[in-house]
Amino acid sequence: MNSIHKEFSIANIRSKQPWFVFCSAGEYSVKVSSVPFISHFYSFEAQASVDVINAIPDGCIDILFDCDSSKPTAIVCGTTLEAQSVDFINQHRYFGVRMSPASIPSFLDISASELVNQRPNFNETTHKISDLFEKIVSETSFTNQVNIFSDFLIKFGIRNHSSLTQQVIAHIFHSKGNVQIQNLESLTGYTSRTIQRQFINDTGITPKAFCRIVRCQFALYNINLNTEIKQSDIAYNLGFNDQSHFSREFKSLLNTTPNSYINHLKNNTYLEKIRFH
Missing domain, CATH: 1.10.10.60 (Homeodomain-like)
Structure with missing residues (x-):
């Protein structure tokens, strides 16, 4: 992708978390979603050389999977109102789903207010999940992870705002x-x-x-x-x-x-x- 197209694409990702990019050991993979209520997907391997990693206010909910083969985890990152530190683990590969601003997946069993400034465990705040977690963390292909999550989220959709x-x-x-x-x-x-x-x-x-x-x-x-x-x-x-x-x-x-x-x-x-x- 040439620099003009790359800059246009970056500018059209409405919500950014630059410290996630800073802390990536190599390339920071991004897939802009065709699903209106998903901003984009991202994946990277974390490095230990970054002193401070901040999650900054973006109005979005992220679902973040740590795909470590020995102890995979996943959290729901509610929107933050100020910069908060994030602890990524060196050499762990992460897969993230960033919802569009103010969009809340319908499968979450938690109120909008309870998500603000919080990072609850993914499996403890969801329903109708079946084996989604296992499918995501066991998949090594970023493209396949995107397809798995997209199909799931399209099925259940998001909460309707007034x-x-x-x-x-x-x-x-x-x-x-x-x-x-x-x-x-x-x-x-x-x-x-x-x-x-x-x-x-x-x-x-x-x-x-x-x-x-x-x-x-x-x-x-x-x-x-x-x-x-x-x-x-x-x-x-x-x-x-x-x-x-x-x-x-x-x-x-x-x-x-x-x-x-x-x-x-x-x-x-x-x-x-x-x-x-």
Whole structure:
């Protein structure tokens, strides 16, 4: 894949976890899903040389399989509201499924709110699973793992959000997270109290928290594809009052400053590691 096509594909993966790429020992395999409620699949072998690995806010649920042959495991990674450390095991191969933002698989026996900032065991929070876990962890082919999980998830689908929440989510993405609650009241015709109650019931988080996550992710898109971009331009494009406001928000959610993150990108082969299937 040439660099233009690769950058276009990366930009269209709405939710990113850059530290997962940083910690991969070799290539970081990605398969963009044709299923609307799945963002993408990914797989990599972890290396021990990365000091800190963070899972950052992305508004998504990940189902992450550790495919170690001696002791395989799987967890459901609920969306986080701030950077949280992740302990990948050196030389273990991981297979992950990243749902689209705010999408929750219907086979999970846990509420949206209970998933926020949590990482429960996959087998303890699911029903109608049959032998999915065994099929995934025993399969060595990334493509076959993608097909196995896709077939399973298509069968059961995701939880239906209210039309109100769907409308709010679409507007937040269209506005790149730069949304005020008053805008949502005018848009939907509902009070802020109703919007917030329904949004939390459907997604587990508030509209404000979701806006922060979306703005953070859009900032990452810009930086990941152009480390020379001016922070003032990012701040302006995403509706921040000024560059310092953007920097504070970035550090609050990612636990690092924009400058530190850019330096980390420059010192790592981020784009070179990603391979699309």
